[in-house]
């Protein structure tokens with residue numbers, strides 16, 4: 001159970017979850033806590049420490065010191081510890097998954113999958129790190145005009161220092177380890193600021209790294225109000241890199257952060273373009289899976305369907321039939337559609353639905369809401385003047401826009417300020433490639449819904465969807481710098497064959 005057994009030491013006497021600093025679980029001197037509301041019951045379920053700026057400073061100091069000796073720890077030893085953490089994480093999947101169910105209403109089975117996937121990601125990262133960080137480059141000078149072969153350049157990848165990781169609520173474990181593991185294998189230390197909803201799952205995950213035996217201060221986890229420690233963390237002079245996943249907050253952070261590398265994974269409005277020759281059954285399965293899994297609260301959810309008019313009726317019928325089969329209820333019962341994360345999210349989604357209603361969208365189901373639980377809703381005949389055509393609902397509401405040409409679909413996709421992923425359904429691979437090239441998004445899926453995984457694939461957003469690229473290899477590279485050593489010879493030297 002959460003907070004018991006090996007996890008008992010992460011809770012204080014008042015039942016408030018502690019924060020992790022200098023290899024120890026601590027109670028904040030603020031004497032304050034932040035409540036975590038269960039989205040299903042809308043009652044406080046957990047509490048976490050409201051850390052102070054003073055405590056953040058302490059964490060940054062220890063992270064800096066711990067990083068110096070970690071960078072001198074052999075790569076194979078770093079990898080060994082990560083493998084151990086992955087095993088401990090998987091061993092304790094049940095209590096961590098339980099937190100995900102209670103904090104973010106993730107369906108029970110998906111919650112377990114998130115933890116197991118996270119363990120796999122940590123192991124893969126350890127293996128990949130050993131390979132790519134064990135290699136550098138050797139360059140000779142006479143390839144550039146005017147030079148003889150008098151200079152040998154050796155390059156290697158070195159750590160950045162302290163990495164600040166800020167994941168979002170929807171994958172608080174997976175999107176934390178996708179930052180922690182690359183940072184650590186590359187020789188960095190790491191400070192985690194988990195989202196409020198999902199913080200307790202993240203604290204349990206951090207304890208798995210503690211149990212695996214990482215050095216003191218190398219990993220820290222501070223919790224608290226964004227208003228108190230958010231800007232303080234992201235603008236802290238001790239931070240050498242920020243890896244952030246979330247919404248528009250990331251745009252504000254990137255404007256305030258100093259001259260440090262930023263890895264930003266932000267929102268999306270992933271378009272699904274359906275051509276006339278598409279396999280409509282395949283498209284319908286993917287639209288429902290892509291649009292409604294975890295109640296649409298995924299960055300890569302299908303967020304707008306752009307379908308050719310001639311096949312629109314048939315497609316909408318197929319999608320409607322599948323939506324009718326989705327189960328709606330509690331995450332404990334493993335329902336397909338569960339309450340969205342907060343009341344304000346539910347209110348925001350309702351605002352988009354009401355706007356679409358007022359402007360004449362066709363409701364394929366009746367709009368129904370109880371508390372944070374919103375029944376799945378397909379909106380047909382959506383037009384570009386409706387907010388839902390452009391905004392990210394992050395809920396179980398999916399707009400369908402009927403298009404009369406492929407160009408119209410591409411235009412809608414590219415007119416968005418987002419550019420995360422997109423997908424195309426067609427049997428004509430040549431057309432698919434041309435459309436993929438025309439779509440201004442970081443990834444395009446052909447004949448499948450957008451997806452982040454497998455976790456070693458590159459993952460990136462264009463425009464307001466992000467900076468840099470993730471995926472295990474790219475994240476490891478991003479959390480390093482190139483260092484060169486140039487050997488200058490007194491006379492040119494050539495290796496003769």
Ligand SMILES: NC(=O)c1ccc[n+]([C@@H]2O[C@H](COP(=O)([O-])OP(=O)(O)OC[C@H]3O[C@@H](n4cnc5c(N)ncnc54)[C@H](O)[C@@H]3O)[C@@H](O)[C@H]2O)c1
Nearest residue numbers: 167168169194195226230231246247249265266267268299
């Ligand atoms: N591109 C991706 O890979 C990806 C993946 C998942 C989610 N998302 C996006 O995330 C959003 C939903 O997640 P969310 O609601 O948790 O996003 P959010 O932007 O509200 O919060 C993200 C994180 O930032 C923290 N935060 C808030 N204010 C802060 C501040 N001033 N300083 C520092 N940290 C601060 C939050 O506590 C949380 O940990 C959606 O827009 C979704 O598309 C993107």
